[in-house]
Amino acid sequence: xxxxxxxxxxxxxxxxxxxxxxxxxxxxxxxxxxxxxxxxxxxxxxxxxxxxxxxxxxxxxxxxxxxxxxxxxxxxxxxxxxxxxxxxxxxxxxxxxxxxxxxxxxxxxxxxxxxxxxxxxxxxxxxxxxxxxxxxxxxxxxxxxxxxxxxxxxxxxxxxxxxxxxxxxxxxxxxxxxxxxxxxxxxxxxxxxxxxxxxxxxxxxxxxxxxxxxxxxxxxxxxxxxxxxxxxxxxxxxxxxxxxxxxxxxxxxxxxxxxxxxxxxxxxxxxxxxxxxxxxxxxxxxxxxxxxxxxxxxxxxxxxxxxxxxxxxxxxxxxxxxxxxxxxxxxxxxxxxxxxxxxxxxxxxxxxxxxxxxxxxxxxxxxxxxxxxxxxxxxxxxxxxxxxxxxxxxxxxxxxxxxxxxxxxxxxxxxxxxxxxxx
RNA sequence: GUGAGUGUAGCUCAACUGGUUAGAGCAGCGGACUGUGGAUCCGCAGGUUGGGGGUUCGAGACCCCUCACUCACCCCA
Numbered sequence: 001x002x003x004x005x006x007x008x009x010x011x012x013x014x015x016x017x018x019x020x021x022x023x024x025x026x027x028x029x030x031x032x033x034x035x036x037x038x039x040x041x042x043x044x045x046x047x048x049x050x051x052x053x054x055x056x057x058x059x060x061x062x063x064x065x066x067x068x069x070x071x072x073x074x075x076x077x078x079x080x081x082x083x084x085x086x087x088x089x090x091x092x093x094x095x096x097x098x099x100x101x102x103x104x105x106x107x108x109x110x111x112x113x114x115x116x117x118x119x120x121x122x123x124x125x126x127x128x129x130x131x132x133x134x135x136x137x138x139x140x141x142x143x144x145x146x147x148x149x150x151x152x153x154x155x156x157x158x159x160x161x162x163x164x165x166x167x168x169x170x171x172x173x174x175x176x177x178x179x180x181x182x183x184x185x186x187x188x189x190x191x192x193x194x195x196x197x198x199x200x201x202x203x204x205x206x207x208x209x210x211x212x213x214x215x216x217x218x219x220x221x222x223x224x225x226x227x228x229x230x231x232x233x234x235x236x237x238x239x240x241x242x243x244x245x246x247x248x249x250x251x252x253x254x255x256x257x258x259x260x261x262x263x264x265x266x267x268x269x270x271x272x273x274x275x276x277x278x279x280x281x282x283x284x285x286x287x288x289x290x291x292x293x294x295x296x297x298x299x300x301x302x303x304x305x306x307x308x309x310x311x312x313x314x315x316x317x318x319x320x321x322x323x324x325x326x327x328x329x330x331x332x333x334x335x336x337x338x339x340x341x342x343x344x345x346x347x348x349x350x351x352x353x354x355x356x357x358x359x360x361x362x363x364x365x366x367x368x369x370x371x372x373x374x375x376x377x378x379x380x381x382x383x384x385x386x387x388x389x390x391x392x393x394x395x396x397x398x399x400x401x402x403x404x405x406x407x408x409x410x411x412x413x414x415x416x417x418x419x420x421x422x423x
Numbered sequence: 424g425u426g427a428g429u430g431u432a433g434c435u436c437a438a439c440u441g442g443u444u445a446g447a448g449c450a451g452c453g454g455a456c457u458g459u460g461g462a463u464c465c466g467c468a469g470g471u472u473g474g475g476g477g478u479u480c481g482a483g484a485c486c487c488c489u490c491a492c493u494c495a496c497c498c499c500a
Contacts (some may be wrong), residue, residue: 012491067498071424082474114477118500123424125494134500201496212497276500287500314500368458376460387458399461 016130017120025269026327027319030113031162035135039113039156042112042150044137047112049093051119055083059413061092061297063268072120086119090136090312091269091294098140099303110140110306115315127285135318138310140298145242148273148309149249155277155289155311156255161324162287164279167300169255171275172263173243175235177296183234187211190228197224214262230261236276242272258276269294273309281321288321289313331358337368341386348386348396351411357418376401382418 013019036046052080055075062069074086074415094112098104115134122128137154139147144309152169159167174180191198191206191213198206198213202221205212214225250257263274274292282288287395291311299305332352336345362374368385375383385397398417399406409417 015491072498120499122498123496124492125496128499136500284495285499290500312500317500335459360498369456369460370459374460380460383460385459389458397459399459404460406459415478 014130016124017256018129018131026316027324029323030324030327031315031319031322032135034161035115035158036113038154038161039137042111042114042154043109044111045108047089047094047097047114048116049114051117052084052086053086053093054239057092057096058085058088059212060301061095061269062089066268068120072122073385074119074121088118088120090114090116090118091138091297091308091310094136094138095297095301095303095308099298099301104141104306106303109119111137112139113137119152127314127320129316133315135313135315136310138308140308141306142309145246145273145296146249148246148275149253149255151291151309151311152250152255152257152275152277153253155313156212156253158313159277162318164318164321165323166280167288168278168280169250169257169275170260170263170278171247171250171257171273172260173231173235173239173246173272174270174274174292175231175239179236179239180231183229183231186209186229186234194224211262214260219289219389228261232259232261233320234388239272246273263322269297269300271295275311279321282317285316285317319337329358329379330381332361332384333371333378333380334359334361334384334386335368335371336376336386338388340391341388344391345384345386346412349383349415352418355415357415372399384414386422 021410045325056072058073059069064070068088073088074085076115078084098110103110115133117131120129124130137151139151156169159292175183187210188206191202191210195203195206197220199218199221202216202218205216210228213221213228216222216225219324232240234242247257257275260276263276270292272293272295276287276288277289279288280286289311291309291372293307293309295307297308305336334345334349334360345361349361352359360378360380362371366374368387372383380401383399383401385399390396395408395410396414397406398409407417
């Protein structure tokens with residue numbers, strides 16, 4: 001309302017968020033469509049939950065000690081004084097919905113998928129954003145390690161459809177509440193014993209998160225870490241058997257995989273199976289998909305004691321490595337000259353659209369030449385020329401923009417030629 | 424939160440050791456061709472060089488501050 005000159009750039013998108021422009025949105029739509037079709041093929045059904053939840057939900061499930069909860073959540077107090085958090089991940093919401101609606105009592109298999117935005121207050125970098133999107137799938141009530149293998153096979157199937165190559169499947173077992181504590185204790189002790197010979201980074205990790213030493217990029221640290229105890233030797237009978245079978249099913253599918261003792265997934269609720277699929281083409285944030293089993297979450301919530309497993313896939317990361325065929329537009333550009341022709345064009349466009357033909361007409365004062373130039377530039381398959389003469393006889397000049405050929409066609413001819421008369 | 428790098432037109436980039444009016448290609452619009460696109464040629468429009476301060480006769484360039492973006496640590500999708 002002021003008399004001042006308008007700001008050059010009044011506002012811009014919040015740090016770590018991005019507009020998805022029409023050209024990119026095409027690719028998003030296709031990835032989403034392929035993902036949905038794939039999951040439906042495996043018997044999964046979509047479930048949608050709100051973008052925000054009670055803060056407590058994430059504190060209880062994701063874990064008080066995790067980075068996600070400690071420093072990455074968008075948490076605020078609403079006008080009713082409640083603490084609200086924009087979801088940083090999807091799994092807790094699904095678990096909550098199942099308990100709330102007693103979905104576990106329904107006959108349908110509890111296999112769900114979801115696509116939508118997540119929010120984490122991270123410092124943005126390549127492949128990492130504050131608002132990002134995940135494709136998420138979860139299975140509840142299946143204890144068999146075969147399902148852990150099947151969801152990886154399903155992920156592989158999807159990646160293959162999207163022509164994502166150079167991927168690696170990393171797997172691990174983090175044990176359970178019986179066997180993990182002893183392992184962590186011994187690992188910490190082992191790291192403390194050699195602390196002096198580790199790099200400064202790893203010296204810190206020895207205190208905070210010794211599992212991460214396995215992941216150091218400095219060869220000396222990696223060498224030392226090879227001597228550390230591995231979780232796999234600490235697994236109790238049940239977990240060890242689960243892990244063994246899980247891998248044998250992956251072998252059955254012929255899916256190569258590597259055991260990665262570092263794979264803990266930074267989230268408290270995982271039990272037994274954890275896995276990741278990485279790609280060499282992504283930079284430091286090279287994980288396009290990660291997940292695992294979380295058998296304790298439901299009962300910890302005060303819900304039924306049912307097991308669960310699933311994964312989340314980063315859509316931005318997926319898009320940056322997927323090889324999608326360039327989208328081809330197929331529409332007809334209506335070029336008109338004069339007011340009578342304009343009216344004719346409006347009605348013709350309505351007619352064609354009602355038969356499923358995509359039409360574009362623009363309302364600027366342009367000559368025929370300029371309009372055809374537009375049609376060409378915008379990638380129209382056809383141009384329809386409507387002038388006084390054409391209005392008079394009810395037949396129009398239909399030009400094939402690729403071939404450069406042109407014929408005269410009436411209303412009905414158009415439908416047949418454009419090949420959409422069955423719509 | 425820590426560290427490094429980069430900011431010039433819508434996009435990609437020029438502008439010598441500081442020198443006069445900051446240029447080009449692409450994209451946009453118009454014309455050559457007033458009813459026939461893509462090629463070519465010509466023209467038009469587009470900038471407070473991210474912002475602020477300083478040094479200097481003179482700053483896009485050098486110094487300081489700030490903001491933004493990028494990459495990395497951490498963590499994760």
